[in-house]
Amino acid sequence: MSIARYRYVLEASAFEAFIQLGEDEAGLLGSFFRWLAANPHAEGGGWHQDSSGRTNFASLCGPFIVVHWPDHAVREVRIVQIIRD
Secondary structure (H helix, E strand, O other), X not given: OOOOOOEEEEOHHHHHHHOOOOHHHHHHHHHHHHXXXXXXXXXXXXXXXXXXXXXXXXXXXXXXXXEEEEEOOOOEEEEEEEEEO
């Protein structure tokens, strides 16, 4: 039996940051988002609780910090924020 793969979803602030990037940086992050979707239990190098009490993980990807959390109920990795480190 094959386990269904997750998909990644960019929240509005992450999407706004993403569309401002050049082709190389966007490609790097796109690859990382696909990796997160394939590895939804990845916890990153740090974490914090958001205002709803949900654990958000912070992962390094090149010069960026990607804030994300897995929504296991709908098989998505939510990309909340992209910060240039």
